[in-house]
Amino acid sequence: MKRHVDGVSCGGCALSAAGATAAPLLWLSMSRTQRHLGGGFENEGMDLSVLLTELPFVVLGGAFLPLLVFTVLLRLVDRRRG
Numbered sequence: 405m406k407r408h409v410d411g412v413s414c415g416g417c418a419l420s421a422a423g424a425t426a427a428p429l430l431w432l433s434m435s436r437t438q439r440h441l442g443g444g445f446e447n448e449g450m451d452l453s454v455l456l457t458e459l460p461f462v463v464l465g466g467a468f469l470p471l472l473v474f475t476v477l478l479r480l481v482d483r484r485r486g
Contacts, residue, residue, distance in 0.1 A: 412478065419470040427466020428459065 431437055437458075440451045 416471055416474050419474050420467045423470035424463050424467035427462050431459070431462045 432441075435443075437454065439449050440454045442450050
């Protein structure tokens with residue numbers, strides 16, 4: 405199996421970094437998350453434990469999901485080439 409050490413590796417790292425940045429931003433924009441972080445009526449339903457329980461999984465999922473898709477696409481392209 406050939407290893408791509410050129411721009412393809414850099415592209416995978418860039419996708420992972422972009423996903424790890426975009427996923428928490430998307431998570432913060434959801435109404436459920438805003439309610440838990442104090443956006444409810446008079447802080448009703450405020451639960452700051454989501455920062456310890458959900459946020460790490462959101463960041464990890466945002467980092468690994470684009471990298472996983474990128475790897476699968478590279479394998480499919482390599483398989484078609486030869």
